[in-house]
Amino acid sequence: MSLEPPPALIDTVPRKNTPSLDLLKDIRVLDLTSSIAGPYAAQLLADMGATVVKVEPPGKGDDVRAWGPPFLNGESLWYLSVNRNKHSITLDHAQPEGYAILQKLVAQADVVIVNLVPRIQRKLRLDVQTLSALKPDLIHVSLTGFGCDGERADLPCYDLVAEGYSGVMELTGEPDSPPQKIGTPAADLLAGQDAALATLAALHRRGRDGAGCAIDISMVESMTRFMSPRILSYLGGGDLPQRSGGRDSVIAIYQVFDTADKPITLALGNDAVWGRFWKAVGQPEVAQNAAFATNALRRAHRAALVQQIADLLATRPRAHWLAIFARERVPAGPIQDVHEVANDPSLSARGFVYAVESERGALPQMGLGIRFDGMSEGSTRPPPALGADTVKILTQWADVDPAHIEGLHARQVV
Structure with a gap:
C-alpha cells in the first residue's frame, strides 16, 4: 500500500x-x-x-x-x-x-x-x-x-x-x-x-x-x-485537579455530550447562555429555577444537571441540536476529525x-x-x-x- x-x-x-x-x-x-x-x-x-x-x-x-x-x-x-x-x-x-x-x-x-x-x-x-x-x-x-x-x-x-x-x-x-x-x-x-x-x-x-x-x-x-488557570486555581484554592476527560471545568456545564448519533460540545458559560439553552430545548422553567441561578449553584448540582442534559440530548441527532443552538446563540459545536476540519x-x-x-x-x-x-x-x-x-x-x-x-x-x- x-x-x-x-x-x-x-x-x-x-x-x-x-x-x-x-x-x-x-x-x-x-x-x-x-x-x-x-x-x-x-x-x-x-x-x-x-x-x-x-x-x-x-x-x-x-x-x-x-x-x-x-x-x-x-x-x-x-x-x-x-x-x-x-x-x-x-x-x-x-x-x-x-x-x-x-x-x-x-x-x-x-x-x-x-x-x-x-x-x-x-x-x-x-x-x-x-x-x-x-x-x-x-x-x-x-x-x-x-x-x-x-x-x-x-x-x-x-x-x-x-x-x-x-x-x-x-x-x-x-x-x-x-x-x-x-x-x-x-x-x-x-x-x-x-x-x-x-x-x-x-x-x-x-x-x-x-x-x-x-x-x-x-x-x-x-x-x-x-496551564495558568489550572495551576493558579490549585495554588489559591488547594484542590489538586485530576484527569477527568474535560468534565471538571470551573464552568458548571462545559463538556462533551452524546446525541442520538454523534457527540457535540456544549459550553454554557454564563447565566444568559444558561437561560438561552433551556429556552432552546423547550424547558425554560429549568433556567427560572432559583436553585440553578448562578454558576456556583449549578456546580453544586452538576451531576444531576449533566444527567438531565445528557438524557435530553440523546433523543435527537447532532444536526438537530446544532441547528437549534445556532439559532438561539448557544455555544455548541461538532467534534470534527481532521478530514472534516480540512474540508470545513x-x-x-x-x-x-x-x-x-x-x-x-x-x-x-x-x-x-x-x-x-x-x-x-x-x-x-x-x-x-x-x-x-x-x-x-x-x-x-x-x-x-x-x-x-x-x-x-x-x-x-x-
Missing part, C-alpha cells in the same frame, strides 16, 4: 496566490533552527513580511525534512507546515569558511533565531554575546527546552518532554486512562508563537532606542504558562486551508489566521527546497562571488 496521500486530497484544496504582507518588509531574519518550534517562530515573522533565510546543513537539511511518512512528492508534510515564505541556504557554519560567511550574514540581519542549548550555542559561537559583538543592535532569540540558565539549561528537550513537565499531560484524558499528549505539538507551537511575539516587542523597542535584545524562550515555560466550508471560505503551486507540485498550507487590513499571509513563496536560495543570498547578503560558491559546494561548506 502506498504511503503517499491520494492526489485527490490535494486536488480538492483551494489554490491561493496572494502577495506578501508588508508589516515587517524591512526586517531580515536568520533562522538557524530545526524541527518545529524555531521554524514556526520564523514562519510567523515571514508571514508578516520579514525576509527569512533558513540556514540548513548541506546534504540533509533541517531534521524535520525527514519526518514521515506521510511524504508528498518526497517532501515531509511536517516540514511544509512550518517553513513557507522563507529562503533556504545550505551552510556548514561549523567549518571556518562557513562561519566566516555566517558572520557576514549576521551583520546583515536584524534577528537571529537559534534552538541549541546554551553549551552548544557557545561551542558553535552562536550565543548572544558572540553574535551581538558582530551587530550590537541584534535581536538574538534563543528557543530551548528549559531556558538559558538553571540546572536543566543544557538538557535536550522535545515537545513530548515539555508537555510532560508542564502538567498538561497529567490532566489530559479520561480518569481511568494514562496521561495523554495533546494531539498536536502544542509546546513547540506555543513556544514558537512566544518567540515571534517577543521578537516583535524587541523590534519595537529597537526602533525606539536602538537597543538589541537577548530573548530567552523556554518550551517548558511556554507550555506551563498555558467556513474555513475554506476565509482562505484558511489552501494549496500553493510550486515547481514540486501543489503544496497544502494552513493559514496564519490573522488579518491585517483584510489581508493575511502571502502565498507566493512556498516552503523552499533545500538550498534553493544559497547562491542568491550569499551573493546579495555576504558578497560572495558565485564562482567561489561552486568551490564551497565542492568542499561541502554549502
Whole structure:
C-alpha cells in the first residue's frame, strides 16, 4: 500500500496566490533552527513580511525534512507546515569558511533565531554575546527546552518532554486512562508563537532606542504558562485537579455530550447562555429555577444537571441540536476529525486551508489566521527546497562571488 496521500486530497484544496504582507518588509531574519518550534517562530515573522533565510546543513537539511511518512512528492508534510515564505541556504557554519560567511550574514540581519542549548550555542559561537559583538543592535532569540540558565539549561528537550513537565499531560484524558499528549505539538507551537511575539516587542523597542535584545524562550515555560488557570486555581484554592476527560471545568456545564448519533460540545458559560439553552430545548422553567441561578449553584448540582442534559440530548441527532443552538446563540459545536476540519466550508471560505503551486507540485498550507487590513499571509513563496536560495543570498547578503560558491559546494561548506 502506498504511503503517499491520494492526489485527490490535494486536488480538492483551494489554490491561493496572494502577495506578501508588508508589516515587517524591512526586517531580515536568520533562522538557524530545526524541527518545529524555531521554524514556526520564523514562519510567523515571514508571514508578516520579514525576509527569512533558513540556514540548513548541506546534504540533509533541517531534521524535520525527514519526518514521515506521510511524504508528498518526497517532501515531509511536517516540514511544509512550518517553513513557507522563507529562503533556504545550505551552510556548514561549523567549518571556518562557513562561519566566516555566517558572520557576514549576521551583520546583515536584524534577528537571529537559534534552538541549541546554551553549551552548544557557545561551542558553535552562536550565543548572544558572540553574535551581538558582530551587530550590537541584534535581536538574538534563543528557543530551548528549559531556558538559558538553571540546572536543566543544557538538557535536550522535545515537545513530548515539555508537555510532560508542564502538567498538561497529567490532566489530559479520561480518569481511568494514562496521561495523554495533546494531539498536536502544542509546546513547540506555543513556544514558537512566544518567540515571534517577543521578537516583535524587541523590534519595537529597537526602533525606539536602538537597543538589541537577548530573548530567552523556554518550551517548558511556554507550555506551563498555558496551564495558568489550572495551576493558579490549585495554588489559591488547594484542590489538586485530576484527569477527568474535560468534565471538571470551573464552568458548571462545559463538556462533551452524546446525541442520538454523534457527540457535540456544549459550553454554557454564563447565566444568559444558561437561560438561552433551556429556552432552546423547550424547558425554560429549568433556567427560572432559583436553585440553578448562578454558576456556583449549578456546580453544586452538576451531576444531576449533566444527567438531565445528557438524557435530553440523546433523543435527537447532532444536526438537530446544532441547528437549534445556532439559532438561539448557544455555544455548541461538532467534534470534527481532521478530514472534516480540512474540508470545513467556513474555513475554506476565509482562505484558511489552501494549496500553493510550486515547481514540486501543489503544496497544502494552513493559514496564519490573522488579518491585517483584510489581508493575511502571502502565498507566493512556498516552503523552499533545500538550498534553493544559497547562491542568491550569499551573493546579495555576504558578497560572495558565485564562482567561489561552486568551490564551497565542492568542499561541502554549502
